[in-house]
Amino acid sequence: MSRKPCCVGEGLKKGAWTAEEDKKLITYIHDYGEGGWRDIPQKAGLKRCGKSCRLRWTNYLKPEIKRGEFSSEEEQIIIMLHASRGNKWSVIARHLPRRTDNEIKNYWNTHLKKRLIEQGIDPVTHKQLASSSSNPTVTTPPEKSHSLDAPSLERQYSRSISMPSMSPDPSSDSKISEIDNSDGKAAQGGSLSCKKRFKKSSSTSRLLNKVAAKATSIKEILSASMEGNLTATTISHSSFFYGFPEQDSSNASLTNTVSEFDPFSQSPFYPEHEINATSDLGIDQDYDFSHFLGGDNHNEENNMNIDYGHDLLMSDVSQEVSSTSVDDQDNMIGNFEGYSSYLLDHADFIFDTDSDSLVKHFV
DNA sequence: AACAGTCTCAACCGCCTCGAG
DNA sequence: TCTCGAGGCGGTTGAGACTGT
Incomplete structure (x- = not known):
């Protein structure tokens, strides 16, 4: 019962990670492996909370993480799993190779949710929105909203949920390459925005x-x-x-x-x-x-x-x-x-x- | 070119679960 | 059985990038 609390301490840094911090974390985990996050900041020479180190590693620095545009297959998987599981991002992420729950969550909130709404589909219930349906459906209670049967789902998605997809960014294997070293700050959104990418393709x-x-x-x-x-x-x-x-x-x-x-x-x-x-x-x-x-x-x-x-x-x-x-x-x-x-x-x-x-x- | 509004997503926050003591 | 910390998870925030005027 003598464990130290994790995220309390003076002088802990917050905000965007710098390239130098990333390098320290990568080097430490490369040498000693994951785990024991509480001790990593001190051992790696980082003024960060262990939890922050874990998140930075699992969501951004981990070598096997795939970044870049989601393929249409991935989008379909996300939508279908969301229909059956709801906002269980970690569960969904387990079935999407090399994608993190955070990335899936962001992609859902910024892209897929909007697209479903545009198509007249409630992103929560995955049913036709009442205003856009000629045959309004009874609102389903939240606890049942993610257990639609296949025919129901099939009826709801009457249009394409595909968008032009790009193959993963070839440079995605190198996390360091996504850091803008000019000012020592992490580059915002390591890749081009969706709209820009599509213009180029x-x-x-x-x-x-x-x-x-x-x-x-x-x-x-x-x-x-x-x-x-x-x-x-x-x-x-x-x-x-x-x-x-x-x-x-x-x-x-x-x-x-x-x-x-x-x-x-x-x-x-x-x-x-x-x-x-x-x-x-x-x-x-x-x-x-x-x-x-x-x-x-x-x-x-x-x-x-x-x-x-x-x-x-x-x-x-x-x-x-x-x-x-x-x-x-x-x-x-x-x-x-x-x-x-x-x-x-x-x-x-x-x-x-x-x-x-x-x-x-x-x- | 400058500004304002919008979008994206990395990072944080707070809660929960699990397991060690 | 209880307490407490580590790790995991989902929701939210805000800095920076992008877009339109």
């Missing part, structure tokens, strides 16, 4: 970036779910094919080639080619995001956004990932990686100027 490059983001996101999602040691991700096998309508099952050679990289085919833990289809939404079928993507115009660009199952509304009370062996997890992750690589290696994505969309050709 042509529709073609945006689409190509989507392809790149898609190829890695499959693996990342499963990896994060496993690393989070909470739940299995509910990605159904057949979802992989929903986004590839031109993939004809009658084409025997193609089908064989694809199944060679089937991430589920070698897992004895997931019979019937389905990973833990239990979800908070109580759905066990694939969630077809084409309903989200805008009326009758389901062009290829839209399909690019729904290429894997978005019924990955995981349940923290469902099957624990720890019940699977390490070998099996590695095997599955490896298969995801193989499938992603396959897409990049064996499918040409050609930009069709007529339809302003990408056309996918397997070679």
Whole structure:
């Protein structure tokens, strides 16, 4: 019972971190590892509260953190998880690889919430706002507002929730690079603003970036779910094919080639080619995001956004990932990686100027 | 160029949970 | 069983960047 309180003390600094402070913290954690935050400021020579050090590390300096624009897949995941979990940012963050709860929270408050409102959807209840609905729904009490069933969600999101997405900033691995050393202050918002980024991106490059983001996101999602040691991700096998309508099952050679990289085919833990289809939404079928993507115009660009199952509304009370062996997890992750690589290696994505969309050709 | 309004997001605040003593 | 501190979490703030006039 002789512990010192954490955040009391004279001369503790507040406000933006300087590059020098960041360097001290990074150096210390590199040498001694995370944990024992109470003692870190003194040992690292920082005039900061331990809690502040922990937040700075976990939200900003940690090497594996991904910064930059959220992909459309990430946006969809956030919205769907928010619909079922509410403002449980840490829970949502566990299922978004390398994203922090703080970043997700900010992105929700500054982008996604506004977009849902613009679309006439209540960002709290995820139901149609009364003023914008021709068929007003009864207001749902808050405690029930985040447990909508799949058909309800499907009805609510009648338009695209996608925005042009950019691949992660290549420089994002270097946190130091985001510090403006000219005045010793942390650079505000380490990357360009959303609006500016979009101005710089042509529709073609945006689409190509989507392809790149898609190829890695499959693996990342499963990896994060496993690393989070909470739940299995509910990605159904057949979802992989929903986004590839031109993939004809009658084409025997193609089908064989694809199944060679089937991430589920070698897992004895997931019979019937389905990973833990239990979800908070109580759905066990694939969630077809084409309903989200805008009326009758389901062009290829839209399909690019729904290429894997978005019924990955995981349940923290469902099957624990720890019940699977390490070998099996590695095997599955490896298969995801193989499938992603396959897409990049064996499918040409050609930009069709007529339809302003990408056309996918397997070679 | 200057100013005001708006937007973004890093950082802080306060509360909660868990576990050690 | 109780107390208390560490760590975690969600809500909020405000400095700085951006945009419009």
